[in-house]
Amino acid sequence: MQFDDDAQLDSSQVQDRRGIPGGGLAVGGGVVGLLGLVVALLFGVDPGMFGGSSQPAAPPVGQATSSAQLASACKTGADANKRQDCRILAVVNSVQTYWQADFTSEGRSYRQAPTVLFTDRVATACGTATSAVGPFYCPGDGKAYFDLGFFDDMTRQLGAKGGPFAEAYVVAHEYGHHVQDLLGTTAKVGGDRQGADSGSVKLELQADCYAGVWTHHATTTPQPSTGRPLITQLTDQDIALALDAAGSVGDDRIQQRATGRSNPETWTHGSSAQRQQWFTTGYRSGDPASCNTFG
Numbered sequence: 389m390q391f392d393d394d395a396q397l398d399s400s401q402v403q404d405r406r407g408i409p410g411g412g413l414a415v416g417g418g419v420v421g422l423l424g425l426v427v428a429l430l431f432g433v434d435p436g437m438f439g440g441s442s443q444p445a446a447p448p449v450g451q452a453t454s455s456a457q458l459a460s461a462c463k464t465g466a467d468a469n470k471r472q473d474c475r476i477l478a479v480v481n482s483v484q485t486y487w488q489a490d491f492t493s494e495g496r497s498y499r500q501a502p503t504v505l506f507t508d509r510v511a512t513a514c515g516t517a518t519s520a521v522g523p524f525y526c527p528g529d530g531k532a533y534f535d536l537g538f539f540d541d542m543t544r545q546l547g548a549k550g551g552p553f554a555e556a557y558v559v560a561h562e563y564g565h566h567v568q569d570l571l572g573t574t575a576k577v578g579g580d581r582q583g584a585d586s587g588s589v590k591l592e593l594q595a596d597c598y599a600g601v602w603t604h605h606a607t608t609t610p611q612p613s614t615g616r617p618l619i620t621q622l623t624d625q626d627i628a629l630a631l632d633a634a635g636s637v638g639d640d641r642i643q644q645r646a647t648g649r650s651n652p653e654t655w656t657h658g659s660s661a662q663r664q665q666w667f668t669t670g671y672r673s674g675d676p677a678s679c680n681t682f683g
C-alpha cells in the first residue's frame with residue numbers, strides 16, 4: 389500500500405487520546421484475559437457490550453494537545469508512508485471519502501465518524517472499554533476506537549501475518565459498522581447476538597464485505613482536496629494480507645486456538661472462510677449491494 393506523497397491528510401477525522409489515563413479504574417485483564425475477551429468482542433458492535441456507564445465521559449484532559457500533536461506529525465501522504473498512526477489516519481480519510489461518494493451517489497447523506505486512538509482503556513458512550521476487546525465501533529457516539537497495540541496482538545496471539553493493509557482491513561471493517569449504523573441495519577438486527585446464523589454474524593460478515601468494497605475503490609476514489617486518489621498502489625500481496633487477517637479473526641479459528649475446538653452456537657462474527665469469502669465478494673464487485681449477508 390502506497391500513499392500519494394503530496395496528498396494532504398485530514399487530521400480532524402482522528403482524535404488522539406493515547407497516553408491519557410482512563411480514570412481510576414483498576415488495571416486488570418491484560419494478556420491472560422485477552423484471548424477470551426477477543427473471542428466475544430473482537431471488532432464488536434454491540435452498544436451494550438461493556439456495561440457500566442451509558443453516559444459519554446467528558447473528553448480527558450490533554451486530548452486537544454495530543455490530537456494537535458498527531459495533526460502536526462501527520463500532514464501528508466508521505467507521513468502516512470512512514471508512520472503507523474499517520475497511515476491509520478490516511479486509511480480513515482480514504483475509507484470515508486469512498487463512503488461519502490457512495491452515499492452521495494445514492495442520494496443519501498454521509499455523516500463522518502471520527503476514529504479515536506487510545507491506549508489501555510477508553511470511556512465511550514458504550515461504556516468504558518479496555519484494549520482487550522479489540523477495535524470496535526460504538527453506535528452510541530458514532531466513533532471507531534483503536535488501540536494500535538491490537539495489531540501486534542493480531543500477529544502474536546491470533547497468528548495473522550499482519551502488515552499495513554491487514555491493519556487497513558480492520559479500519560475499513562469498523563467503518564463498515566458505521567455505514568450499517570447510518571443505513572439502519574444495526575438497529576434492525578437488535579438483540580440477535582450469537583450463533584452461526586445470528587444477526588450478529590450477518591452484520592460482521594457484511595462489515596467485512598464493505599471493507600472489500602472500499603478496497604475495490606481505494607486506488608480510484610479521488611480525494612476532494614487533490615482530485616487524486618490518496619492510495620496510489622495496492623499489490624496482490626496487500627490483498628493477501630487482508631485475507632489472511634480476515635481469516636485470523638474467524639470465530640472457528642479463534643476458538644480452536646483458545647480451546648482446541650469450535651462451537652458454532654457461540655459464534656458472533658462468522659468463520660474464517662466466511663470472513664474471507666465476504667471480503668472477497670465486496671472486493672470483486674465493488675458494489676455495496678453485493679453485501680447482502682442477510683439473504
Ligand SMILES: [Zn+2]
Binds near residue numbers: 431565592
Ligand atoms: Zn465488527
